[in-house]
Amino acid sequence: MADIISEHRCHGGIQAFYRHESSTIGLPMRFSVFHPPQERSEMVPVLFWLSGLTCTEETFPIKANAQRLAAQYGLMLVAPDTSPRNTGIEGEDRDWDLGSGAGFYLDATAEPWRRHYRMESWITEELFGLVRDEFNADTERAGIFGHSMGGHGALTLALRHPDRYRSVSAFAPIAAPSRCPWGEKAFTAYLGEDREAWREHDASELMRKRRAPFPQGILIDQGLDDKFLKEQLLPLQFEQACIDAGQPLTMRLHEGYDHGYYFIASFIDDHLAFHQRILGG
Numbered sequence: 001m002a003d004i005i006s007e008h009r010c011h012g013g014i015q016a017f018y019r020h021e022s023s024t025i026g027l028p029m030r031f032s033v034f035h036p037p038q039e040r041s042e043m044v045p046v047l048f049w050l051s052g053l054t055c056t057e058e059t060f061p062i063k064a065n066a067q068r069l070a071a072q073y074g075l076m077l078v079a080p081d082t083s084p085r086n087t088g089i090e091g092e093d094r095d096w097d098l099g100s101g102a103g104f105y106l107d108a109t110a111e112p113w114r115r116h117y118r119m120e121s122w123i124t125e126e127l128f129g130l131v132r133d134e135f136n137a138d139t140e141r142a143g144i145f146g147h148s149m150g151g152h153g154a155l156t157l158a159l160r161h162p163d164r165y166r167s168v169s170a171f172a173p174i175a176a177p178s179r180c181p182w183g184e185k186a187f188t189a190y191l192g193e194d195r196e197a198w199r200e201h202d203a204s205e206l207m208r209k210r211r212a213p214f215p216q217g218i219l220i221d222q223g224l225d226d227k228f229l230k231e232q233l234l235p236l237q238f239e240q241a242c243i244d245a246g247q248p249l250t251m252r253l254h255e256g257y258d259h260g261y262y263f264i265a266s267f268i269d270d271h272l273a274f275h276q277r278i279l280g281g
């Protein structure tokens, strides 16, 4: 059972914030849900949003401006927090790109993270089931999208669980984490030194293995004034992997846009329309 933290009328629906005792994480976890007005009378498709480093479950509902069109389409939006919190692990709050706010959407296998840092299982199993059982969500029509670390999460969780998610898109994803400083730091800490294990959580590596699991395509938007583009994000690695795998991909590069939520808010409507085309009806 999830406890309501707060509820707010928004575009005829409800923007809600929840907390639940997660058996997967072993601690309380938070998430937000936009309930569209249609949910009062029918089951609605559900779109999971994964946020980036330093974000919480509040960042997307406050900054992305997604509720207006989600209300029109009748799409539920679920945004989980980005990591466990207050685990007691020494140094969990020391770095903004590791530990709190930086769960990387995988199940850690290395100490001291492995007990609580189980974001993949939480999102794909426990939270997915909670949304199905407690809300009027049709999880047979589920999609996933995200930004930066959350773009990495959306692509990897979709590729690792294609039975769960029928549609996937991303804004400025960390597209080849095995080859960038953010990914190398997180994977070393959470998965250990064995780079073979990293491949199972790297979207570009997974795409080469999975061979085009999304026939209706994948949408990626990337700003060209993004300060993280060249060192951390490496979208061309993913584009090449899609070409090699025969996976249809629309990769849009935008002059003048940076990494932040003004960029996301500028193109969020296109992403909602993309998912609605696949999940709607």
Ligand SMILES: N[C@@H](CCC(=O)N[C@@H](CSC=O)C(=O)NCC(=O)O)C(=O)O
Pocket (backbone or CB within 6 Å): 051, 052, 053, 054, 055, 059, 063, 096, 147, 148, 149, 150, 259, 260, 261
């Ligand atoms: N503290 C960092 C900047 C952190 C940052 O830019 N976080 C991004 C996601 S980065 C990849 O996952 C974000 O979404 N921030 C939230 C926001 O409201 O913009 C630094 O010092 O550079």
